[in-house]
Amino acid sequence: MKTKFECPECKRPVVSRRHKNCQYCGAELPESLLYTKAEIEALNREFTDAQEERKVREKAAEAEEIEKAEKEATQRGTIIGQMFRK
Ligand SMILES: [Zn+2]
Numbered sequence: 001m002k003t004k005f006e007c008p009e010c011k012r013p014v015v016s017r018r019h020k021n022c023q024y025c026g027a028e029l030p031e032s033l034l035y036t037k038a039e040i041e042a043l044n045r046e047f048t049d050a051q052e053e054r055k056v057r058e059k060a061a062e063a064e065e066i067e068k069a070e071k072e073a074t075q076r077g078t079i080i081g082q083m084f085r086k
Contacts, residue, residue: 005017005033006033007022007024007025007027007029008027008029008030009022009025009027010022010024010025010027012024012025014029014033017033017034017035018034018035018040018043019034020034
């Protein structure tokens, strides 16, 4: 038997198995259609991990940007300094 994830009220596919109610008609969905607590926890953990990873990567990219900008500014400053130095 294949489990169909559809709302028993409006027969539309269940958009989010995290939500207790149908996203279309608001009917309460049977527990069998929803994720179990363990499944939600596993999903949350995965989500957090992905977020953390992205944050770390963004920070690294940002640091690189700043370093690059600082280097450019220093070079520009040196050039301008040389122009005015006599
Ligand atoms: Zn529905």
